[in-house]
Amino acid sequence: MNKPAASDFSSTKITGGVATDLRHDSAHKHVTGEAVYIDDMPEPAGTLHAYLGLSAIAHGTIRAIDLSQVEAAPGVVAVLAARDIPGENDISSTGHHDEPIFAETEVQFFGQPIFAVVAETREAARRACRLAKIEYEERPAIIDIAGADPQNPRLVTKPLKLERGDVEKALGAAPRRINGQMRVGGQDHFYLEGQIALAVPGEDLDVTVHSSTQHPSEVQHMVAHALGVPSHAVTVEVRRMGGGFGGKETQANLFAAVAAVAAKRTGRPVKLRPDRDDDMIATGKRHDFLIDYDVGFDDQGNILAVDLRYAARCGFSADLSGPVTDRALFHCDNAYFYPAVRALSAPLYTNTVSNTAFRGFGGPQGMVGAERVIEEIAFAVRKDPLEIRKKNFYGETERNVTPYHQTVEDNIIHRLVSGLEESADYAARRGAIAEFNAGSAIVKRGIALTPVKFGISFTATHFNQAGALVHVYTDGSVHLNHGGTEMGQGLYVKVAQVVAEEFQIDIDRVKITATTTGKVPNTSATAASSGSDLNGMAAQNAARQIKDRLIDFAIGRYDVPREQVVFLPNRVRVGNQEIPFPDLIRQAYEARIQLSAAGFYKTPKIHWDREKGRGHPFYYFAYGAACTEVSVDTLTGEYMVERVDILHETGRSLNPAIDLGQIEGGFIQGVGWLTTEELVWDEKGMLRTHAPSTYKIPLASDRPKIFNVKLADWAENAEPTIHRSKAVGEPPFMLAISALHALSDAVASVADHRICPRLDAPATPERVLMAVERLKAEAGR
């Protein structure tokens, strides 16, 4: 790493304060390969390697298990099964006690961990795993949503109902009514760095776990439960992840718990890194949904009432399926006002891996349902879907109450959409596309412009808190720590910018340090796009405490009024003199001023009563809009994204370059979800798409040919968030819904836009072709 430059004590602006395009703090280390991920850390002497033995059936009882050959295999040191867990054999993140580390008698999905081998090398452990002899008694398995009992399905957690107005009555009275069903697929996270944990046993009950996790505190708790020790014995640390996307919010627990149990059992460090196939088979994904809709509307396309049911494949345990399906309902409106609405969730039990958090956390599936409803209406009244969208947007001062009875107070969707409509030249292009299609028999083009309104805050109110720890050393350099984790999103640099801004010191005076439960306790997951909102505020709070002490000190030492102590770039003006920041710190230290502070933040205003389905679960909303144009080959269903225009807002951005990266990356990841990323389970419940050879995330050549992304530079957060910025992690993901609707628009052209294509997701070339064929057949009748 380059040595930091000396501070400039006369500059007019610090380097790297807020609202600057600072590069990722680890960019140099990323490009040189020097950034250390857990598998890159030097292994402590004597490190052993664990590997998981997975079930080969989807549902049944273990009749007999013979691990003698596994134990006898070369290099094997220990074999662990359920009986070897000293504490609780459970890693349920939501207290359902339904997710064992190792299956005991009942196996509930294909790929469920049953045992682990600990050996001198990873290869030895992996080889030994294959020698297990397990006899099962197979039982019928529910693999798919469609396999659930339609009358009385088994659920993994309590469903949610949102209701406002009299839906039955409004539907009955509506001049027009359509009902239908939509299927939307799941998604594997495909973080490039797979799951991994390295546990190092300490003295007494202690263990330190290096875990690739978005939620160190939860890993700490799970490890403590598994070991049957107090939380204070467990320290969890993570410097960076090679991608998370929600896939390491709860899914890291298993690997950390097994590594820790094995480390305490053997007294040696233990590393557990599954290979990509096992990672994809044994860890949860985005939920796929089956959405039933019933909508009443008038001849102009105004929505009068909506009745929705969101059924989700949750897998064998609750994990985060409750909050995920809740969030789907919270976004069943997207940006639209429903005069009367009822929305129900059905978190279904299935004999598949337990689905989990993934960027958007149910929100995308909720919105996809809303956009299908809009599309149905547009086709029914034969109008451009964009017109129907705009007609039904939330009002700014009226028609602004959500299905969960929160008033939308910060609505800017009208301005965003009209701005994008203009910059993307929507109207003219729609005309040009119609002309192109009229003259093109095989290749058809389509366009769609869709909005995003996404609620920001954890819906479990108590998660909306954060802590930070800031030390100022006597040379004026700053050590920064907080509860947020870095998975590539640039959280660390954003929070460092906040601290640099607060002290008015150059960014390279602020040392970013690894997240650890030993420095900041009881943290929330870095999730729900909340990282910089929460941790930025907590770090600012810590810095301000120290700053206040410095001001008090300066007032006393130099006998000046408070307003004459001003933090300038790398120096402090006290009365008439300017004191370099390090000098003031030195003086404060010598005067025995505490130069360390623990900061804290809790989000104000939010509350939520789940039983009643009422409250104010979101502190604010983040908005965006995207316009996508595609071309489709109607002989094969192949397609191409021709052009994308995005206008997205992140309030007053802390770091526009980082935010732009989140928008571009989130959009493409969303396009992957809705197009080529298809999860296929066979009839035995085995995931057949468990590696990049079979599971296809977007490539560079899947990018839009033209990709215009703009931040709405006029936007600011109506709420006093950190420097009036807004969350950016998840909202842009849902901009990709425009791509699904552009494909649908192209398909619709084969039947003169008279029939709604009802294109389900992922819209693989196969689904697109089948929709084309169906429309041609129906139009021909």
Place this chain on the structure above:
Amino acid sequence: MTATRNEIRFLLNGLKIVLRDLRPGQTLLDYLRLNRRLTGTKEGCAEGDCGACTVLVGRLSGDAVIYEGVDACIRFLASLDGCHVVTIEHLKRPDGSLHPVQQALVHHHGSQCGFCTPGIVMSLYALWMRNPRPSDKDIEKALQGNLCRCTGYEPIMRAARAISSYGEPASDPLALERAAIIAELKRIKDGTRVEIGTGQDRLAIPASVDDLADILEAEPDTTIVSGSTDVGLWVTKFMREIAPAVFIGGLDELRTVSQEDGVITIGAGVSYSDAFSYLSDRIPALGQLIERIGGDQVRNMGTIGGNIANGSPIGDTPPPLIALGATLTLRKGQSRRTIPLEDFFIAYGRQDRQPGEFVEAVHVPLPAPETRFAVWKISKRRDEDITAVLGAFAVTLDADGTVASARIAYGGMAATPKRALAVEAALHGRPWTIETIEQALPAYEQDFTPISDMRASAEYRMMTAKNLLRRLYLETSGASGPVTLQRYEAVA
């Protein structure tokens, strides 16, 4: 008997490595990460798909050394004899400053989580050395074998376009030190057979094709490892033992392409990349197909010979080669036989290859000027995906517009690459009209009974197989508007 040596030798960054103790299935990636603790090279998938493990391998080609990106995860250590391996750790300058590729990525915010980044750097490094001012198409092609889950690739593209503004390849250390490296590699590559290990863990690197023939005749059960884009996965995914194994990737005699009397002969060791260079002008449709096989790393390693020899029903090159009427030369000891390529594929997992026999070359007749030759691959994702359906057509019309000959072959439609004989018959001698096409379509049901799997349903396979014939007709007869999607403007 040729002289033998019992060690492999190669260059790793600035070091000369001599290894006496290695197993046939030992991968370059494990060696780098575990033995050398060069941890900048990452494992993302261990199957040659994600590119996080991309390194450059320089190999002698005549008097030059060619640096190519490869996937270290499925590259066997034993295949590196006489090569120069360059990893991400070799890029930073001794004074700590960044390489132009690295500078560009930093300045354009090309990394987020950073895990794919070393692989992206290496792929762009290889691109910049051979093409310092690439088009977007060139960049996208260079990145077909690199997955990034964070950035959406846009900032990486911006960086890739800008690399040359940070420095020129002529001043790159690999260019400045080129002569010394070549001299060293020539010293290493001494033309002797390499034999390492005994019993279960034996491996050999033959000195010549004759030597290979000897080895295989003596031990017919030997696993032949060429580009290891398939065999690599036997090891990393299925933990199969491949010993005894013979590594043929370094045999220059198998890497030749030549043309005589309108027939192109492609040696079994010719990589996709080298085949592309030769074929893209001569048989453009085949060139366009090769550009969609794997990523650059896989194309630099994998061979057409291997694609044929492994007998996969979804190998991409057999159907077009069958449509062109290619033949295959198999060799055992000193005897050779040449058979029509389609006869090589007997059944799923079964080919007409005798114990001790190996594929030596494939002979591809150039299509006649009047022959319409087309090959189309259908996959879930356009690039770096495994075929759902691949159709290849060589159709020649008489002067009066009737079909004089039609050779049509498909992949993904049966247990082997297979000719559509009934469809061909339904076209033969008929006028090339939409009516003939439509009347020929039912013949597909006679030729094929495709399966459903995670790549496509049987219904979709059958539908698109038929539609590809429609596409061929529309392309030759003129339809209103474009008939296929084009990502790139056609280059004049």
